[in-house]
Amino acid sequence: MENPSAIRSDAFDDIRRAVRRRYGARAAIADVTVATLGGSNRTVIFDLVEGAARRRLVSRQETYTSENSPFLPPSDQFKVMKLVHANGFPVPEPVFEYDAADGMGNGYVTAYVAGDTMPRRILSDPTYDDVRPRLAAQFGDLLALLHSLDTSAVSFLETWPDSIDPLEALRQRYDSYRESHPAIEMGLRWLERNRPAPPRRRLVHGDFRVGNFMVDRTGVSAVLDWECSHIGSGMEDLGWLCMRSWRFGNVDRPVGGVGDRSALYEAYRARAGSPVDTDAVRYWEIFGLARWAVLNMMQAYGHVFGGRRSVIYAACGRNTSMIEYDLLMTLAGRYS
Amino acid sequence: MRQDRPEIDNLLHSIQQFVESIVPRLDAEDRYRAQVSAYLLGICRRELAAGEASTDTAEPDALADFCRDIRAGRYDQRWDAALDRAMEQVVDKVKVVRPEYLAPDHREPGAGAS
Numbered sequence: 001m002e003n004p005s006a007i008r009s010d011a012f013d014d015i016r017r018a019v020r021r022r023y024g025a026r027a028a029i030a031d032v033t034v035a036t037l038g039g040s041n042r043t044v045i046f047d048l049v050e051g052a053a054r055r056r057l058v059s060r061q062e063t064y065t066s067e068n069s070p071f072l073p074p075s076d077q078f079k080v081m082k083l084v085h086a087n088g089f090p091v092p093e094p095v096f097e098y099d100a101a102d103g104m105g106n107g108y109v110t111a112y113v114a115g116d117t118m119p120r121r122i123l124s125d126p127t128y129d130d131v132r133p134r135l136a137a138q139f140g141d142l143l144a145l146l147h148s149l150d151t152s153a154v155s156f157l158e159t160w161p162d163s164i165d166p167l168e169a170l171r172q173r174y175d176s177y178r179e180s181h182p183a184i185e186m187g188l189r190w191l192e193r194n195r196p197a198p199p200r201r202r203l204v205h206g207d208f209r210v211g212n213f214m215v216d217r218t219g220v221s222a223v224l225d226w227e228c229s230h231i232g233s234g235m236e237d238l239g240w241l242c243m244r245s246w247r248f249g250n251v252d253r254p255v256g257g258v259g260d261r262s263a264l265y266e267a268y269r270a271r272a273g274s275p276v277d278t279d280a281v282r283y284w285e286i287f288g289l290a291r292w293a294v295l296n297m298m299q300a301y302g303h304v305f306g307g308r309r310s311v312i313y314a315a316c317g318r319n320t321s322m323i324e325y326d327l328l329m330t331l332a333g334r335y336s
Numbered sequence: 337m338r339q340d341r342p343e344i345d346n347l348l349h350s351i352q353q354f355v356e357s358i359v360p361r362l363d364a365e366d367r368y369r370a371q372v373s374a375y376l377l378g379i380c381r382r383e384l385a386a387g388e389a390s391t392d393t394a395e396p397d398a399l400a401d402f403c404r405d406i407r408a409g410r411y412d413q414r415w416d417a418a419l420d421r422a423m424e425q426v427v428d429k430v431k432v433v434r435p436e437y438l439a440p441d442h443r444e445p446g447a448g449a450s
Contacts (some may be wrong), residue, residue: 180399182422185406193412311372318379321429322437328423329439 015044015059018102018109023050030054045112057095061107066306068176070169070295071227074106076156080203080226081110083153089145090222092214113222115214119248122215123257131219136259138219139208139241140267147202147234147272154203154229162206162230166287167191174294177301183324187290190331196280199233206230208237209246210256235277238264239284244326244335245292254336282336289327296320345381352377382432399425 010016016029028049035043035058042061047054062074072080074097081094092110122128122135151157161169171188174181206228214222240246242254242261250257255264265276300317302308329335342350355374359367402421405411411418427442435443 180396180403182399182402182406182418183426185403186418186422189406189409189412311369311376315372315376318376318433321426321433324426325430325437328419328426332419332423334439 012044012046014102014104015046018098018104019048021102022096023048026050031056042107056112057109058092058112059107059109061098061104063105064308065106066302068173068298070162070173070298072160072229074108076154077226077229078108080154080157080229083149083203084146084226087145087149089142089149090220091226092222092224113214115216115221117211117214117224119210119257122210122213123248123250127217128215131215131217132258134219135215136255136261136263137267139255139259140264140269141271142220142223143205143208143234143237143241144268144271146205146237149203151201151203151231154231157203157229157231160230162228163232166230166232166236166291167195170287170291170294173298177294177297179297181293181297181320181324183328184290184293186331187286187293187327191283191287191290194283196233196235196277196283199235199280201231202234204230204232204234204236206236206240208241209243210248210258211246233280233284234272235280236284236287238268238276238281239286240288242281243285243288243292244330245289245323251335286327286330289323289330293320293323293327296323344384348377348381348384352381379433382435386428386432 012029012032015032019027019029030047030049032044032046035045042059042063044059046057046059048057060074065073078094078097081091085091085093090113092113095109095111097108098104098106116122116125116128122132157163161172167188174184174188205223205226207225208223212223212225213220214224241256241264244251247253247257253259254261261278261281265278269275296316297320299308299313300320303310303313303317326335338344352374355370355377359370359374362370402418406418406422423442427438430437430442431444
């Protein structure tokens with residue numbers, strides 16, 4: 001006698017089973033869409049149906065891990081998201097983590113937050129014309145909130161190389177690819193010789209930029225992608241946000257291609273209670289350019305040697321040169 | 337050069353034009369990959385056209401020595417000279433990848449279009 005459920009081959013049976021383990025045998029999933037396939041994550045969006053109640057959720061599973069990965073494992077990301085969510089920071093609500101009994105590897109489920117992440121639309125779509133002028137200030141306010149949080153609940157982050165010394169972590173990652181890049185060496189040397197004073201240690205998002213914000217007509221509805229979070233100088237986040245690469249062509253609007261530094265810094269100061277160290281922001285912008293160049297080298301290395309083949313990763317390797325150009329132009333004082 | 341037409345640049349350009357032409361028919365994920373593929377074909381064409389005449393490919397040992405010297409601090413007092421030399425190598429790379437990305441004074445005279 002055939003088992004009826006074995007006849008129907010359903011690509012989302014694993015998620016359905018995980019949901020039923022937690023919400024009971026009558027819980028169902030509906031309106032399932034796959035957000036991304038390939039890369040290092042399987043992201044599936046679905047409605048959790050419990051009787052008359054429906055709730056839209058997002059499932060994220062790690063499908064690839066590398067030994068040399070700079071990214072936090074999903075369970076650590078989940079802990080960071082729980083901390084920030086509990087403190088009123090806009091992040092998709094963490095709902096549950098997959099465990100060994102689910103047989104789905106590492107991953108978690110969060111609430112679905114509506115909005116747009118596409119830089120092109122955030123920068124130029126008329127839908128966001130009203131909110132766009134307010135974004136830089138909102139970014140500043142959010143970062144000051146993030147950096148004010150008590151990090152004891154995520155003290156495990158302190159052992160992460162980026163928490164111990166981000167410059168040394170960057171140098172080691174760059175060295176692991178065994179290539180000779182004078183531009184990156186110039187960046188590393190400058191960064192070594194101009195280290196800021198040791199900062200008050202904050203929870204740092206690590207990839208706080210346009211592209212990782214869910215934006216709606218009211219502003220930032222959620223900050224995504226916590227896999228780079230660590231403990232360090234809050235100015236790292238401001239530097240990364242203002243980096244030339246994240247202006248998406250609007251090079252004279254330093255804050256994410258949408259706003260001015262004064263709006264960002266003033267909003268940050270207003271919530272943090274102390275002014276932004278603008279020299280430190282410049283330091284971390286230069287760091288950010290060196291880091292982004294090395295991350296593109298990493299993608300190319302994975303494509304050539306690591307079996308993660310994709311035209312996108314191949315392009316990353318060649319795009320490294322443009323980031324190096326921005327790095328040298330910034331060191332030379334021609335770009336700011 | 338091979339005897340039979342078309343030349344290699346023509347082969348690559350033909351593929352590039354075909355890929356660009358099918359972009360509107362593709363779904364979002366494939367469309368992006370197709371655009372990136374056309375972009376990579378442009379890089380291939382420019383790299384072939386540049387040939388061996390660039391500081392980027394010349395003398396890997398000199399490049400490694402330069403890097404070691406920078407790291408050891410031997411250019412700390414000659415910083416601008418090091419910046420100029422590093423810039424020369426990077427500009428050569430960017431000319432092959434996306435020449436219009438360069439500031440006007442770094443571009444080839446008459447260049448700037450892809």
